[in-house]
Amino acid sequence: MLNQNPIWKYVLVVFVLSMCTLYALPNLYGEDHAVQISSGKTSTVSPQMIADVEASMREANIAFKAVEFKNDQLLVRLNDSDTQLLAREHLHDAFSDNFIVAMNLAPDTPDWLEALNAAPMKLGLDLRGGIHFLMEVDMKSAVSKAFEDTIDDFQTQLRQESLRYRAVSQAGDFIEISFRDPQVLEDAQFFLRNNYRNMLFSERDALTLRASFTDARLSEIKDYAVKQNITIIRSRVNQLGVAEPLVQKQGSERIVVQLPGIQDSTLAREILNATATLDFRLVDQTNDVRDAVNGRIPASSQLNFDRNGQPILLRKQVMLQGSHIIDANSSTDENGFPQVNISLDSKGGSKMSNATKDNIGKPMATVFIEYKSTGERDSEDKLIFEKHEEVINVATIQARLGNSFRITGIDNAKEARDLSLLLRAGALIAPIQIVEERTVGPSLGAENVKLGMQAIIYGLIAVLAFMLIYYRAFGLVANIGLVVNLIMIVGIMSMIPGATLTLPGMAGIVLTVGMAVDANVLIFERIREEIREGRSPQQAIHFGYDNAFSTILDANITTFIAGMILFAVGTGPIKGFSITLMIGIATSMFTAIIVSRVIVNMIWGGKRVKSLMI
Template structure:
């Protein structure tokens, strides 16, 4: 018999609508104004701190919803934005610079729904409010770092080839290799040209060979510096508890950072400026620290200080840079003392293996390096950065190290956790500077949401009325499918981790609402044609759906391809529009073809129908 729906289709429709409806639910509960407390570099957030915060709020008679300690951060939920400002200022005064205190918005999802993984849609900066930074990478420092690395590499390779040299030194963004005689210089030049095709070598006076990077290699260094910094900034922001950040490249040497929901610009800048570099160096055991303090520092060594102000004499040569670290975690060793477990990439593991093999039993220092912008600018007009170095750990090399090793001798579990955080987040290839910042207030974001919702609502009502008047009972079926389509879009957007709803994304939903009924219009008009051609109502429904399917599929595939191209080449708002457009196309195909067919078959299928209300 025509127009009978198999059981599996009923199950599929119920399952899909139920699943999307469940994950769309969190969007009905809204968000709480909140103040978030995250640990600083030398501090740890704990349950006892959460209890202290709660006690302080009670003593000040401040009304709050809840104080939660989860994922190594404290979240104070508050009833309104005015209370949020008061609590932020109070906690800022109480905790000082030891912790990050920032205003945020926290989903008010019920616990049972939260346990199922239900979260509201991620809103972009234009809807939720937050802070926007445009950051510039110091490319000169990136090139200097690469040149410094090639200096050490030249030394090792020339020693391996038994090519004796007087010295290898960095000369700006070039490397000067000074030899004792012309014959060795010629041999070294031949060897280096064959092994380093991306560098140029020029003979200079007094037996000096100058090596410089080619333009192509310099372009690669600049591109790598931006990409590496993007990855590390994203990791740092995620590690510090800032939810759903947007970090992406803009132009040749700039990075856009958007933190939706964060209203505290000063604290957001502190989080971003916490990014730094790390490296491992040997302690100079031959030199005397007392002599170094009086100004007599041995050649090839450098005097630095630890966190507690103790002087440490280190070798200038870097054993390993933090950019080679791919993972780090804190744990306890076999004696119950804190330690940090480190995993390196292939190149870093090979380098650490070679260096540690020759230095077993010697102390190795982990150096934390921070770049801070000064008020001075160079000849190129860019800010000059001040470099600050600090020894955060000294441990003895017990055995030859490889791609995986551990750092022991750490004073506390909190210090091990902080060190693992810094190592895991990686090291910046070059310092960065905030060149532009702006804040989008929550009131403006709220206004954008209200206007966007009005556009969606008005568009939806207009389409519902048109379908109801023009197609009567079949219009009711199409309207049910259209509402189901909107629910599915919201549910899918909430389920996809990387999907963010922006103002252009809301425009995509409005467009999808209009497009969603296109398929039903094609089907219903085809059914009318079949009826005019003399077919029975059951035959008209059957052939109407079957014959319209190929046309609907072709039209939606071409639009979906356009959406994929927008997503691939677009950035920011364009991506937001393309995501909602593509999701809307898929869900509208499902609701317009499968859901409406199930409803039509449920109402008219298998029955003696003399006339269709269409």
């Protein structure tokens, strides 16, 4: 008989709807205003602190819903934004000496849903409130660092090839290599040209060779600086558990950072302004550090200080830079002492191997280098950065190191965790400065959500009324499919890790509400046409769905392709709109072709029907 549902269709519809409904549920529970307490530089948050925080809140007569320990942070849940502000001020006064206190919004998802990894949709800055930063990469520093790396490579390569040189130094936009013998210069030029094809070489005179970057190489250096900084900024924010940020490139030198839900710009600035890098250098044991303190510093060394202000004399030559670190984690050695295990990329492993093979048993220092703004600007109206260096660790080289090694001699497990976090977060390729900062309040975000929901509801009601009046019983089926379609969109948006709902995304949902019935309209009009041609109700339903399928598919595929193009070339709001548009197209096709047909077959299929209410 016509219009009978096979078992697999029932199973498919029930499974899809169950999964989408399950993952859409967390969006019904909303969010709590919260104050977040995170580990500081000297102290670690632990579950034992819950009692102290609760007692402190009660003593200040501040009502709270709960105090939880999650993801190595304490979360104080509160009833409203006013109480949140009071709690933040109180907890900041009580705990900020050792911990980081910040305001946030925390999902109120039940534990049983969290156990299934179900979470509410991530809302964009315009819906949830939060902080927007526009950051600019210091390209002069990026190019300067590329020159330094290339100089180090030239020195290493020429020594390995036994090509003796007098000096390698930067002179403006060139690297100059001076020799004592013209023949050695000629041999070095032949060798370097074959190994550095992205550089231009020329002879300044008979004993000096000049090298410069090609235009393509300069563009590559600048592009890499922006991309690497984007990766590291995202890693820093994620590692510290602040939020799931939107970090993306804007133009050739700028980076957009959006932190939805974060209301404390001080904390965000502290994380993003940590423009720092790491160097590994040998400790100078041949000269007396006391002479260096008194001003007699050897030309090949430099004077640094550790966290306690103790002077340490280090070699100027850098063994390895932090940009080569790809992973780091803290653990304990066989004696129970804390250590940090480090993994390097292939180039870094080769550098470390060459640098340590002749220095086994000697102390190696990890130097933390930070670039702080002086507040002054140069002739191009860009901030001038000042370099600050601090020795954070000194360890003895136990063996020739390669792609993996460990740092020992660390005082405690907390220091090991902090060091591994810093190493994992990475070193910025070049200093960055915040050129624009905007804060979107949670009340404005809530107003946008309210207006967006009103647009969706009014649009849904209008479409439901039209379909019910115009197509009667079949219109009711279409309306059921439309409601199911909305549930599926919300469920799928909640399932996708990187999907974020923005105000343009809500506009995409409103558009989808209107477009979702297009397929049903095509099917229902085809059924009417089949009835006018004299077919029976069962035949009309069967041919109506089958013959309309190709038209529905063609129309939706073209729109879906347009959505893919918007997602590929667009940024920010455009991406948000394209995501909801593409998901809405896919779900509307499923509900119109599969769900509505299953309902229609359940009601009219296999029965003696004289006429259809359509």
